[in-house]
Amino acid sequence: MSDIEFKQLAKQMAGKQQNGSSILLLSIITLLAIIMLWAAVTELDNVVRGSGKTVSEAQNQLVQSSEPGVIRSRYANEGDVVSKGDLLFDIDPVDAKTQLDQALKRSASLNIKSIRLRAEVAETIPNFPADLIEVAPASASTELALYQARLDDLSTKEAILEQQRIQKRNEIQELKIQVETASNGLKLIRREIATIEPLVLSGLAPETRLITLRREEEDMLGKANTAKSGQVRLLSGLDQIDEQLRAERQSYKTIALTDLSSIESETAELSARIPALENRVERTTVRSPVNGVINKLNYVTDDAYVSTGDVLLEIVPTGSDLIVETRIDPKDIGEIVIGQEVKISLTAYDPSRYGRIDGRVESISADALGDPQTGEQYYSADVSINGTLYEDDGAEVTILPGMVASIDVLSGKRTVLEYFWQPIAKTKDRALRD
Known part of the structure; x- marks a missing residue:
């Protein structure tokens, strides 16, 4: 092959390589353009995820x-x-039993005391029923002793006043004798005066004798009047003794009536309390x-x-609707609103086999909450369950309270391009701020 032919062949081969590279580049650009166009028009669901558990809508019951x-x-x-x-x-x-026993014993004691007080008012001997003595034997003994002591005290006071009455009557009798003696002596003196006075007037008797008789008359008259005054005073003393006797008896009964009135209110209170205590013991x-x-x-x-x-x-109630109590990350809370559709997956039932359940956001907490153990902040959202899952044979699965669930909240749509561009934009924005 000549040099000229070789050069021509080399030029032809170089041209073919240039054409192949251009076609490859054009193909890549076309493919990228198609991908960008697809990414710009193809929409994906914008999903916010949360986790939680199923609970009864009726709330757990604390017994x-x-x-x-x-x-x-x-x-x-x-x-x-x-x-x-x-x-x-x-x-x-045990506490209610103790309180009931104390109340019953106190009630029996008050009834025993009431019987004693009524006996004092009626001036009779108290007779305590056997059932009361059985419940409160000490109170029965105490009240009987108190009855006897008060009765003895009254009898002693009456005996003293009766002794004073006898003494005053004896004194009255002595004064009566003195009055009679003085009256008889006064009569004799006046007879002697009647005999002497004419002789004195005739000069046959000395005047001094008449004066002496007049003095004796006045003295005897004074003794008679003094004795009569003493009688009046002693008779008044007898009236006072009678009044004191009545006062002592009345005081004896008044004290009993006052005590009886004071315990009646407590007795009524106990009568109202005892049924309540009996009811508590029965519970x-x-x-x-x-x-x-x-x-x-x-x-x-x-x-x-x-x-x-x-x-x-x-107790977790059954028979009422279940909801999913969900925790949402605070950074995602802005994308969730009440009424949004939700997809619920239960960890107890493999979603690849059983699928997912439709749900709906029913409520969102007004403020972020904190986990007391981890300190993690979250918003609480209640999600209603609007469907169910089925076994292979078509039977419904059982969803129980306390099952762990994850939710996907459909918060909107965005393109594939937006999905990839968003983290780049955030990084760019942060870099520009820095």
Whole structure:
């Protein structure tokens, strides 16, 4: 081959290589253009993901102890399915029993005291019923002793006043004798004066004798008047003694009536309390308030002491609709609104086999919440379940409260180009700010 032919062949081969490179470049550019066009027009679902668990829309029921006491028996375990009215715990209400015993004993004591006081008012002997003595024997003995002591005290006071009456009557009798003696002496003196006075006027007797008789008359008259005044005073004293006797008896009854009035209010209060205490003692059982599943059991041993209001267990109600209680990342909360459609996946049922359930955002918390254990911030959203899952044979699967779920919130659409461009734009914007 000559040089000229070789050069011509080389030029032809170079031209073919140039044409091949141009075609390849043009093909790449065309492919990129097609990809960009596809990315610009093809839309994808914009999804916000969250996680949570299924809960009853009726909220979990906390079963509390209505009375303090000691657990005698437990009839339920975690995970048990219970019906409304099922027996859960048997509790011995020791505090209520103690209070009832004290109230019954106090009531018996007050009734015994009331019988004693009524006997004092009626001036009879108290007669305590055997059932009251059995409940409060010490009170019966005390009230009987008090009755006797008060009666003895009254009798002593009456005896003293009666002794004073006798003494005054004796004094009155002595003064009566003195009055009679003075009256008789006065009569004799006046007869003697009547005899002497004419003789003195006639000069047959000395005037001094008449003066002496007049002096004796005045003296005897004074003694008679003094004795009469003493009688009046002593008779008045007898009236005072009678008044004191009446006052002592009245005071005895008044004290009894006052005490009786004071205990009647307490007796009425106890009469109202005792039925309530008896009702509390009878409430020794704790029963399920709803149909559901026991989620958490706080007391698992017998003989444990519980106080009023202590939470014994937690029941997840069944028979009501379930919702998914979901946690949403605060950075995504702006893309979620009430009413948005949701796709729900349950970890208990493989989505690749069972699929996903449709749902709807029903509520969103007004503010971010914090996990007390991790400190993680999140928003809470309640998602309703609007469908179900099916087994291969067409049977519905059972969805229970407490199942872990993940949700995909369809917050809108964006193109493939926007999907890839968004992180680049964020990086660019941050770089420009820096």
